[in-house]
Amino acid sequence: MPKPEVDPTVQLELSVDRSSPVPLYFQLSQQLEAAIEHGTLTPGSLLGNEIELAARLGLSRPTVRQAIQSLVDKGLLVRRRGVGTQVVHSQVKRPLELSSLYDDLEAAGQRPATRVLVNRLVPASAEVAAALGVAEDSDVHRVERLRLAHGEPMAYLCNFLPPGLIDLDTDQLETTGLYRMMRSAGITLHSARQSIGARAATKEEAERLAEEAGAPLLTMQRVTFDDTGRAVEFGTHTYRPTRYSFEFQLLVRT
Amino acid sequence: MPKPEVDPTVQLELSVDRSSPVPLYFQLSQQLEAAIEHGTLTPGSLLGNEIELAARLGLSRPTVRQAIQSLVDKGLLVRRRGVGTQVVHSQVKRPLELSSLYDDLEAAGQRPATRVLVNRLVPASAEVAAALGVAEDSDVHRVERLRLAHGEPMAYLCNFLPPGLIDLDTDQLETTGLYRMMRSAGITLHSARQSIGARAATKEEAERLAEEAGAPLLTMQRVTFDDTGRAVEFGTHTYRPTRYSFEFQLLVRT
DNA sequence: GAGTGGTCTAGACCACTTA
DNA sequence: AAGTGGTCTAGACCACTCT
Numbered sequence: 327m328p329k330p331e332v333d334p335t336v337q338l339e340l341s342v343d344r345s346s347p348v349p350l351y352f353q354l355s356q357q358l359e360a361a362i363e364h365g366t367l368t369p370g371s372l373l374g375n376e377i378e379l380a381a382r383l384g385l386s387r388p389t390v391r392q393a394i395q396s397l398v399d400k401g402l403l404v405r406r407r408g409v410g411t412q413v414v415h416s417q418v419k420r421p422l423e424l425s426s427l428y429d430d431l432e433a434a435g436q437r438p439a440t441r442v443l444v445n446r447l448v449p450a451s452a453e454v455a456a457a458l459g460v461a462e463d464s465d466v467h468r469v470e471r472l473r474l475a476h477g478e479p480m481a482y483l484c485n486f487l488p489p490g491l492i493d494l495d496t497d498q499l500e501t502t503g504l505y506r507m508m509r510s511a512g513i514t515l516h517s518a519r520q521s522i523g524a525r526a527a528t529k530e531e532a533e534r535l536a537e538e539a540g541a542p543l544l545t546m547q548r549v550t551f552d553d554t555g556r557a558v559e560f561g562t563h564t565y566r567p568t569r570y571s572f573e574f575q576l577l578v579r580t
Numbered sequence: 581m582p583k584p585e586v587d588p589t590v591q592l593e594l595s596v597d598r599s600s601p602v603p604l605y606f607q608l609s610q611q612l613e614a615a616i617e618h619g620t621l622t623p624g625s626l627l628g629n630e631i632e633l634a635a636r637l638g639l640s641r642p643t644v645r646q647a648i649q650s651l652v653d654k655g656l657l658v659r660r661r662g663v664g665t666q667v668v669h670s671q672v673k674r675p676l677e678l679s680s681l682y683d684d685l686e687a688a689g690q691r692p693a694t695r696v697l698v699n700r701l702v703p704a705s706a707e708v709a710a711a712l713g714v715a716e717d718s719d720v721h722r723v724e725r726l727r728l729a730h731g732e733p734m735a736y737l738c739n740f741l742p743p744g745l746i747d748l749d750t751d752q753l754e755t756t757g758l759y760r761m762m763r764s765a766g767i768t769l770h771s772a773r774q775s776i777g778a779r780a781a782t783k784e785e786a787e788r789l790a791e792e793a794g795a796p797l798l799t800m801q802r803v804t805f806d807d808t809g810r811a812v813e814f815g816t817h818t819y820r821p822t823r824y825s826f827e828f829q830l831l832v833r834t
Numbered sequence: 835g836a837g838t839g840g841t842c843t844a845g846a847c848c849a850c851t852t853a
Numbered sequence: 854a855a856g857t858g859g860t861c862t863a864g865a866c867c868a869c870t871c872t
Binding site: 601629630631645659660661662663664665 | 837838839840849
């Protein structure tokens with residue numbers, strides 16, 4: 327009876343296309359990630375050593391390392407000196423993302439709807455001006471939206487954006503998410519500072535979300551920065567906690 | 581009048597110690613990070629090119645790149661092809677962390693106090709068993725704690741841990757955080773899956789936190805995994821939203 | 835065209851783990 | 854002692870941005 331292969335990657339038909347413009351390390355990391363996602367590489371399985379893997383693919387060791395490292399950074403693999411590289415045991419795989427409510431809902435198959443309540447220029451309040459780094463009372467966009475799922479209100483979103491950044495077409499706001507609009511306008515999102523809390527609904531808030539006054543609401547405030555460090559969005563959101571909660575995975579910084 | 585230096589790193593007396601066991605790239609990244617933290621490298625300033633920097637320090641380019649890349653991953657630097665490497669403009673610098681309430685409070689100078697309400701072995705409920713990956717009705721540790729700041733209750737923490745992992749000394753639980761105890765027991769935390777929501781307080785919850793029944797509460801559930809993929813902790817926490825909110829910075833995955 | 839970062843190579847030596 | 858990942862070198866060519 328033949329001894330089973332120790333290195334599961336040998337059965338994985340890995341290959342790279344050197345004529346492709348896609349970087350070699352990226353081609354490799356995508357194939358490995360797909361194999362993990364797909365269950366071909368099972369949790370706990372030990373990848374073969376880097377040098378042998380590099381030789382088999384006709385790549386240099388640093389290139390293979392770069393591919394593996396990117397998956398380690400995503401939390402999919404764990405490396406141990408003297409031991410090897412293993413697929414992480416835990417079932418949780420989704421990377422941490424700057425979540426977009428619209429995308430979240432769409433991914434969950436909830437077919438979200440958006441109703442734009444307000445879309446106009448207003449003078450910046452002190453709080454908005456500080457968050458966006460603009461002068462107080464200068465013009466900023468104010469967008470108020472109600473997000474619905476299955477016809478039921480789920481969240482009330484109030485956002486402020488500096489002027490001249492993107493074209494805030496109301497129709498487009500109703501059919502896609504704000505982040506997606508910013509990305510297609512060539513804005514590279516970089517980081518966001520978030521604060522998540524809770525409070526009792528005021529009468530107006532309750533009415534908007536079809537709740538009762540005093541009902542608990544989940545709140546989120548966020549300032550988003552692009553890769554030049556500009557604040558590109560300040561948002562104050564309220565969610566119905568019976569309909570929505572924040573789910574995410576954190577990687578421990580090392 | 582002499583033209584000012586374009587590359588601010590030349591005035592930075594960077595140096596590496598080749599006799600140190602600390603990796604060279606790490607020595608460099610720490611010096612750069614300190615300079616950014618300290619304000620010596622101001623937001624928006626352009627670092628000199630990698631090759632020149634490598635030559636000045638007597639390092640190879642890949643080593644310098646590794647140092648710079650680690651700061652890019654932390655969100656402190658931004659690289660642009662054809663342009664250069666810049667210190668990020670935004671004022672936010674704190675990295676995303678797996679937050680420990682105890683550490684958060686201590687960092688905020690709130691001198692937290694902990695009262696251990698329960699610390700014993702209990703049979704695992706279905707929910708706990710699923711979260712920790714143990715058999716239903718098998719023994720698990722149950723720890724209930726009340727976290728206070730300035731003498732006021734701030735959060736009620738209920739945690740479950742698999743048996744035999746760490747010594748859950750009650751005195752130690754009152755003077756430090758659970759995460760810190762796990763780390764000193766040699767457990768390497770790796771990732772956590774969190775869910776943050778809100779709900780109205782039940783009568784018992786309200787009493788524990790000195791709130792009224794029906795008051796809004798901020799809730800957090802978390803499963804934490806170590807680097808072998810074992811679930812090492814499952815927690816169900818409730819926070820007084822007037823006293824606590826979750827603040828964190830996200831980096832956009834690219 | 836000049837300068838930047840992005841990618842890649844083919845080696846090397848070391849530290850750690852396991853047996 | 855053998856095998857692993859961790860670090861490091863000294864080059865190379867390419868793609869992109871700016872002037």
